[in-house]
Amino acid sequence: xxxxxxxxxxxxxxEAASLELGCNYSYGGTVNLxxxxxxxxxxxxxxxxxxxxxxxVKGIKGFEAEFIKSKFSFNLRKPSVQWSDTAEYFCAVIPxxxxxxxxxxxxxxxxxxx
Amino acid sequence: xxxxxxxxxxLVQPVGSPLSLECTVxxxxxxxLYWYRQAAGRGLxxxxxxxxxxxxxxxxxxxxxxxxPQDRQFILSSKKLLLSDSGFYLCAWRAGQGARETxxxxxxxxxxxx
Numbered sequence: 001x002x003x004x005x006x007x008x009x010x011x012x013x014x015e016a017a018s019l020e021l022g023c024n025y026s027y028g029g030t031v032n033l034x035x036x037x038x039x040x041x042x043x044x045x046x047x048x049x050x051x052x053x054x055x056x057v058k059g060i061k062g063f064e065a066e067f068i069k070s071k072f073s074f075n076l077r078k079p080s081v082q083w084s085d086t087a088e089y090f091c092a093v094i095p096x097x098x099x100x101x102x103x104x105x106x107x108x109x110x111x112x113x114x
Numbered sequence: 115x116x117x118x119x120x121x122x123x124x125l126v127q128p129v130g131s132p133l134s135l136e137c138t139v140x141x142x143x144x145x146x147l148y149w150y151r152q153a154a155g156r157g158l159x160x161x162x163x164x165x166x167x168x169x170x171x172x173x174x175x176x177x178x179x180x181x182x183p184q185d186r187q188f189i190l191s192s193k194k195l196l197l198s199d200s201g202f203y204l205c206a207w208r209a210g211q212g213a214r215e216t217x218x219x220x221x222x223x224x225x226x227x228x
Contacts, residue, residue, distance in 0.1 A: 004157075034216070044158075044204060044219040051214050090157060094215070101173070102148075102206075102217050106157040 002027035004093050006105035013081055014113050021076040021108050023065075023091030030096040033074040035065055036104075039087040047089070050074065051096075061085070083114045116141035118220040120205050126226045133178075133192040135223050137205030140186065146208035147188040148217065149180055153201045164188060200227045 005024045013019060025031065035047040048059025055067040065076045074091060091105040121136045139145055146165050150158040160173045162180035170180050177196050181189045188205060205220040 006157075032215070036219075043221040046216065046218065049216055092158075101160055101163075103160075104150075104158040 002031075002093060002095060002103050004091055004103050004105040006089075006091055006108050008108045009106070010109045010111070012111045012113065015083055016080050017112075019076070019078040019081045019085070019110070021089055021091075021110070023074045023076065023105060025072050025074070025091075025093045025103075027072075027093065027095055032094045032096055033065070033067060034092040034094075034102070035059065035063070035074075035076050036090045036092060037087050038090070038107075044090070047076070081110075081112045083112045086110060086112045116207070116209070116218070118205060118207055118218065120203075120220040120223050122223060123221065124224045124226075126228060127195050128228055129197055130194050133190070133195050133199070133225070135190040135203055135225075137188040137190070137220060138186055139188075139207045142186070142207065142209075144185055146215075147182065148206040148208070149188065149190050150204040150206065150219075151201045152204060152222075158204065162190070195227045197227050200225055 003026045007022050033050040036044050037047045038044045047063055048057050048065055050057045050067050058064045063078050065074055067074050088107050088109050090107045092102050094102045117140045119138045148163045149161040151161055152158050162172055164170050164182040167182050178192050203223045206217040209216050
């Protein structure tokens with residue numbers, strides 16, 4: 001079965017620092033990849049997604065992610081974080097096949113200090 | 115546009131009591147619907163999904179059950195709650211088809227079993 005690993009459980013940054021959150025998945029076939037964000041007290045929102053094409057995907061609020069097929073990775077990045085980016089971030093994968101099950105990583109809590 | 119509602123937002127129940135959580139979707143017909151649980155410090159775990167009225171697939175053996183009485187209604191139930199049922203329950207619906215599907219989440223229900 002496929003799995004998704006987010007190795008950073010909690011990341012603490014100062015405002016204006018650069019961010020990179022790791023996401024690795026284990027699945028040998030073609031996949032669709034997602035990053036979701038959950039702000040405090042809010043529901044889970046889609047940040048960005050990758051289906052095919054350009055492996056560098058741009059999402060909302062200045063976030064981007066790069067799909068590196070050879071590394072089975074889909075890391076999330078932002079050049080300069082803001083206090084309002086404090087949230088929990090989830091990477092998710094779904095095989096482009098018949099299973100149709102979205103598998104989530106355990107999440108990374110990002111805390112941005114003002 | 116499509117919206118997804120969950121009710122109630124928060125619930126505190128004693129061990130052994132029954133449970134009924136409701137999820138409704140507006141603005142789409144015959145959606146695939148999903149129930150996830152997010153336990154504290156862990157990622158999202160898929161519990162059930164439904165491709166249509168009366169069609170339920172269970173992903174993990176547990177104390178919970180699901181039903182789809184109407185096209186846009188998905189119910190999560192239990193006859194007798196356990197302490198381990200505490201968590202944050204998210205309903206999701208699937209947009210798109212095949213290789214370009216994306217799941218969108220409702221606001222969630224926070225359940226505390228005492």
